[in-house]
Amino acid sequence: MSAMLHTLSEPAPSPEAGTPGAHDAAELHDRWAQFVAKELCSFSIRARGERNFRVSAWTRSEGGFVVAHFTTVAGRAQLERTPTDIRRDSRDNYCLYLPLQGEHEIQQCNRDVVCRPASLTLLTTGEPYLQTKRGDNDTLYLLMPRAFVDQRLTHGEDICANVVGAEHGVGRLAMDTIASLCREAARMSSQEFLGACNLAGELVLLGLSGAGDLTSxxxxxxxxxxxxxxxxxxxxxxxxxxxxxxxxxxxxxxxxxxxxxxxxxxxxxxxxxxxxxxxxxxxxxxxxxxxxxxxxxxxxxxxxxxxxxxxxxxxxxxxxxxxxxxxxxxxxxx
Missing domain, CATH: 1.10.10.60 (Homeodomain-like)
Structure with missing residues (x-):
């Protein structure tokens, strides 16, 4: 991936334009899915057809790390990453979810959890998963290369689809760091951004697993x-x-x-x-x-x-x- 800032946005309709139709919403869902497939990983989307769907998204990437901020309105949908999707794009990384608003239900590795604000949840894009978005969402993401995680954890998949509170302690420090990284990403040089992602990733893994699982x-x-x-x-x-x-x-x-x-x-x-x-x-x-x-x-x-x-x-x-x-x-x- 390049180090450029990539964005996807859809302005709110003007009063003169009226309520967007089902065709407009379907087209925007397709654009959103294509954007996520390019920046994070591909998936199949089963939207529930809200006619007023809106999305704003941006990403910054460097050296296999990606930070992203996605905001959706009327975004109730199921997103499924299937074995076919995995074979098609060969994306095999770890992705942290940090909701600011709204909930995501995550099913992966035989676990079913609900990711809420002030919590951290890790997924692997190398395994199938099902994500249910229950409505309006505002979420930060940190995508980390598999090699980065595997060098630091003994069993990376074992902490996937587990919810860790971020109200205090290392979890809170990791949450605040990711939020700051997202705010400042556009102003950083490539070297600064990559260094900040490494530090943020270390904090995230410590918050998710505890010091006892960090490995040699x-x-x-x-x-x-x-x-x-x-x-x-x-x-x-x-x-x-x-x-x-x-x-x-x-x-x-x-x-x-x-x-x-x-x-x-x-x-x-x-x-x-x-x-x-x-x-x-x-x-x-x-x-x-x-x-x-x-x-x-x-x-x-x-x-x-x-x-x-x-x-x-x-x-x-x-x-x-x-x-x-x-x-x-x-x-x-x-």
């Missing part, structure tokens, strides 16, 4: 390899023929080293793979519209070899059958 270079290599293996598993878990040798090969690791990484993390590779498949299946069952997907469909979509194997593993993990979960998710019949 030797440990960060293993953490980075483990994170890469987990990403490969999550991206390919729908393949029922996925073998551990395939995972090791794609990561450029030996099979023995792969086993060592997961053993040190407290579980086997197979346990992690099955856990991710089961959690993905449960989410699909809970969100499926009645009749849209059967238990067998979900079983096959999540990489299980047969419905019986799937049902047994599901009941063992959650204490309930897949059919019961699907039945509870369906709206009651009138």
């Amino acid at each position: 270079n030797s440990r960060s290599i293993r953490a980075s390899n483990l994170a890469r293996a987990k990403r490969v598993i999550r991206m390919r878990m729908a393949d029922s023929d996925l073998a551990l040798e395939d995972i090791a090969r794609e990561c450029g690791l030996s099979l023995r080293y792969l086993h060592d990484l997961f053993r040190d993390d407290g579980r086997t590779v197979r346990e992690y793979l099955q856990g991710e498949r089961l959690h993905a299946a449960r989410r699909m069952l809970e969100r499926a519209v009645a009749g849209a997907a059967t238990v067998t469909d979900v079983c096959m979509a999540c990489g299980f070899s047969s419905p019986s194997v799937f049902s047994t593993a599901f009941r063992r993990a959650f204490g309930v059958s897949p059919r019961d979960v699907a039945r509870r998710a369906r709206p009651p019949q009138p």
